[in-house]
Amino acid sequence: MTNPHTPRARAGREPEPDQLRLLGKVARMYYERGIRQPQIAAELSLSQPRVSRLLRQATEVGIVRTVVTMPPGTYTELEDAIQERYGMRDVVVVDASGAGDAVLPALGAATADYLDVTLTGGHVIGVSSWSESLIAAVDVMRPKNITVVDKVVQIVGGLGDPAVQMQATRLTGRLADLTGGTPVFLSAPGLVGSPAIRKALMRDPSVKEVTELWSRLTVALVGIGSLEPSPLLQRSGNALAETEQEELRSLGAVGDVCFRYFDADGKSVSSNLDQRLIGITPRELMQIPRRIGVAGGSRKFSAIRAALRGGWVNVLITDLEMARRLVAED
Structure with missing residues (x-):
């Protein structure tokens, strides 16, 4: 039977x-x-x-079919399209109204959420100093209940105008406090007056102690800048003079990561500026496994696209308008 x-x-x-x-x-x-x-x-x-x-x-056999329905406010198809086009490790797209600095709160919140999920322990984070997007992120981050970061290390000189320097210092210190890490400050300006001053500072034991940690970084958290400096950078005293901007523009530069400038294809642009900069080198940056770039706003399109083309970052957190342009234009 x-x-x-x-x-x-x-x-x-x-x-x-x-x-x-x-x-x-x-x-x-x-x-x-x-x-x-x-x-x-x-x-x-x-x-x-x-x-x-x-x-x-x-x-x-098809009796059960899985259908993934994404909730409003998520843009996974767009994220996947950018990730595939530019060979990214991950992409986060957030809806943000307005342009320019109006996108900062949304970018900050998205970055805080991303770090909350992806910082799982044992990280050594390098952070650039003069980024309003990153400051917006640490302002809304929730403290972790366990230690997920060993050290938070500055990768660009943090000294500048005392009225705004505390924001750059607070960025490193606050991120370390939230993640249980030890802050490591780079007690030098981002830009100095001459190559000779840079050489002397790079030999200083306190600066050397920081720069030697750059080879141990597992995560970089950086902004992506256009040639026109942000208001924070302008006030810091580390911004480029107009003549320096013109020189970089004549060399084809469209943007920077950590004051390291690149052209529209993402290739490094060498200038006299490199000899006055106290900060991580392109080679050191590219060796960091996860390089998180946080940037948005219409004026930064050329810089962000170039940064993706050149592999300066392999994780991007950006706004919806920028994401659509990155997919539509290449």
Whole structure:
């Protein structure tokens, strides 16, 4: 006598009607009525492993089809498109109204959420000093209950006008406090007056102690700048003079990461500025496994696109308008 609960489908053939009926019945009990597998097994006189196999088979033959419905405010298709186009490790797109600095609160909140999820322990984070996007992120970050970061290290000189320097210092200190790490400050300006001053400072033991940590970084958290400095950078005293901006523009520069400038294709642009900068080198930056760039606003499109093309960052957190432009234009 044939057991009605015994599937009779042969390998490579469609299930027969009685088997399809059983598959459908088990699938509806589990997915539509919310009955747990042990109860299904008891009601239908099946073993629990058999119920699990039937549910798997119901998916294989198309009785159960998984449909992912994304909630409003998520843009996974757009994120995937940018990730594929530019060879990114990850992309986060956030809806932000307005332009320019109006996107900062949304970028800050998205960055705080991303770090909350992805900082899982043992990290050594390098952070650029003069980024309003990063300051907005630490302003809304929630403290972690456990230590997830060993050190938070400045990768660009943090000294500047005393009226705004405290924001750059607070960025490093606050991020360390929130993640349980030890802050490591770079007690030098981002830009100095001459190559000779830079050489002297780079030999200073306190500066050298910081720069030697750059080879140990596992995460970089950076802004992406355009040639026109942000208001914070302008006030800091580390901004470029107009003549320096013109020189970089004549060399094809469109943006920077940590004061390291690049052209529209993301290739490094060498200038006299490099000899006056106290900060991480492009080579050191590129060796960091996860390089998180936080930037948005319409004026930064050329800089952000170039940074992606050149691999300066491999994780991007940006606004919806920017994301759409990155996909539409290349």
